[in-house]
Amino acid sequence: MSACEIRRDEWIAFLGRELDADRDKALLGHLDSCRSCRDEVEALRVLFGEADALGEETRAVLASVDWEALPSRIAARLPEQDRPTPRPAARLRALVWSPRLRPAWAGLLAGIILGGAAVFFALRKPSGRGATADFFASADFLDRVELELTRRQTLDYLDKSQYLILDVLETPAGGGRAGSSALASREARDLITRKKYLNPQLDRFRMAKAKDLCDQIELLVFELTQLSPEVSAAEVGRIQAMVRDWQLLMKIRLVKKELEQSEV
Amino acid sequence: MEHRDGRTVGVDREISALMARVKEGDKDAFQDITRQYQRKVFVLAYAFFRDREEALDIVQETFLRLYEKAALFREGEDFQGWLFRIARNLCIDSYRRARHRRADHVADARIEALPAEGADCEDAERRSDLRALFRAVLDRLADKQRTVFVMKHYNEMPYQEIARTLGIAVGTVKSLHFKAVRNLRKHLEPHMGMMS
Numbered sequence: 001m002s003a004c005e006i007r008r009d010e011w012i013a014f015l016g017r018e019l020d021a022d023r024d025k026a027l028l029g030h031l032d033s034c035r036s037c038r039d040e041v042e043a044l045r046v047l048f049g050e051a052d053a054l055g056e057e058t059r060a061v062l063a064s065v066d067w068e069a070l071p072s073r074i075a076a077r078l079p080e081q082d083r084p085t086p087r088p089a090a091r092l093r094a095l096v097w098s099p100r101l102r103p104a105w106a107g108l109l110a111g112i113i114l115g116g117a118a119v120f121f122a123l124r125k126p127s128g129r130g131a132t133a134d135f136f137a138s139a140d141f142l143d144r145v146e147l148e149l150t151r152r153q154t155l156d157y158l159d160k161s162q163y164l165i166l167d168v169l170e171t172p173a174g175g176g177r178a179g180s181s182a183l184a185s186r187e188a189r190d191l192i193t194r195k196k197y198l199n200p201q202l203d204r205f206r207m208a209k210a211k212d213l214c215d216q217i218e219l220l221v222f223e224l225t226q227l228s229p230e231v232s233a234a235e236v237g238r239i240q241a242m243v244r245d246w247q248l249l250m251k252i253r254l255v256k257k258e259l260e261q262s263e264v
Numbered sequence: 265m266e267h268r269d270g271r272t273v274g275v276d277r278e279i280s281a282l283m284a285r286v287k288e289g290d291k292d293a294f295q296d297i298t299r300q301y302q303r304k305v306f307v308l309a310y311a312f313f314r315d316r317e318e319a320l321d322i323v324q325e326t327f328l329r330l331y332e333k334a335a336l337f338r339e340g341e342d343f344q345g346w347l348f349r350i351a352r353n354l355c356i357d358s359y360r361r362a363r364h365r366r367a368d369h370v371a372d373a374r375i376e377a378l379p380a381e382g383a384d385c386e387d388a389e390r391r392s393d394l395r396a397l398f399r400a401v402l403d404r405l406a407d408k409q410r411t412v413f414v415m416k417h418y419n420e421m422p423y424q425e426i427a428r429t430l431g432i433a434v435g436t437v438k439s440l441h442f443k444a445v446r447n448l449r450k451h452l453e454p455h456m457g458m459m460s
Contacts, residue, residue: 047452
């Protein structure tokens with residue numbers, strides 16, 4: 001073993017003439033003054049000499065082989081027919097189905113099956129709603145829809161009532177046929193029918209103010225439908241007084257305004 | 265000719281063209297390639313086995329394997345490295361099979377049987393024994409160390425080419441070579457007097 005700072009692998013490189021000129025010269029100079037390194041280099045030189053000697057032996061064996069004949073001898077061992085070149089698709093297939101990739105494919109297949117099952121269960125329709133349900137809507141959503149419909153139907157009812165009341169107020173005090181045509185009109189009967197369907201909705205959504213107003217209008221309309229065709233001036237005056245006393249037109253405007261502002 | 269990493273682009277092109285023909289099943293191209301590389305493969309195999317016939321078997325098997333696997337060779341790939349990897353793997357497989365057949369203590373026995381330094385024997389006989397000892401120790405090196413040592417000293421390949429052939433870093437090749445030399449010295453040191 002060399003006792004100085006120069007490593008053995010550097011001496012190997014030195015003997016292999018792998019160092020640059022400066023380093024080579026420095027090591028050569030070092031050898032003059034360092035006995036242990038001289039011994040080291042000498043030992044390596046002998047070692048490599050033995051390797052070279054085996055190399056010479058190899059070269060002697062090399063010379064004994066008939067290299068000209070060998071290629072044709074090997075070629076004679078090839079399959080008789082020209083081997084068809086594997087097509088790219090066949091090579092790709094062989095690569096894809098190689099045993100090394102089988103665990104990966106098995107994992108992928110398992111992942112697809114588990115993922116498919118998870119998606120199936122996640123997206124399956126709730127069994128409680130029946131197989132024929134086309135869609136699902138929450139109860140809260142349905143309530144909001146119904147409230148909005150009630151609001152619109154009430155507004156419509158008040159609009160039509162407003163026109164009818166204006167018609168009543170414009171009826172001449174003498175009454176007669178003009179008044180009776182308005183009072184017994186189809187609109188009055190229509191309003192009674194509408195009110196019948198509106199009542200439960202107004203109760204359900206606790207629209208008390210609108211409900212009270214609609215009840216008063218209903219009463220007025222009912223009175224109108226009870227009038228005889230040849231209505232007297234007194235009866236017209238009584239009906240008009242009812243409208244004014246109850247302040248129906250003002251109430252209708254206020255409630256309409258509230259309903260319009262409370263759009264769902 | 266244009267040079268690249270110690271090899272010629274012209275040789276690469278020629279080999280690529282020949283390999284393309286081998287892929288098509290062209291036996292003439294196959295023989296051309298065999299003719300160009302058979303000696304190099306033989307030297308590698310002979311260093312492993314130091315047996316002419318066994319090395320020739322490896323040469324034949326290597327080129328038959330080349331023909332089988334020609335479709336897997338990619339154009340532009342380092343052909344010599346690819347071929348040497350086939351040869352080296354065949355050597356290692358064959359070497360391991362042979363080693364199982366032999367008694368492991370043979371090499372040791374041969375080392376022990378060597379005459380000690382200064383023994384009174386003829387110089388020629390001592391040299392012959394020493395060569396046998398060197399072979400025995402080389403034979404017992406780890407596969408990679410032996411491969412690197414053989415490629416370096418018998419095939420006279422530079423470190424870079426060995427690295428490319430074995431698919432490892434140049435630094436690793438140098439390290440393996442150093443370890444091979446160190447182990448050879450360690451076993452041969454008691455008999456170094458015979459070598460000088």
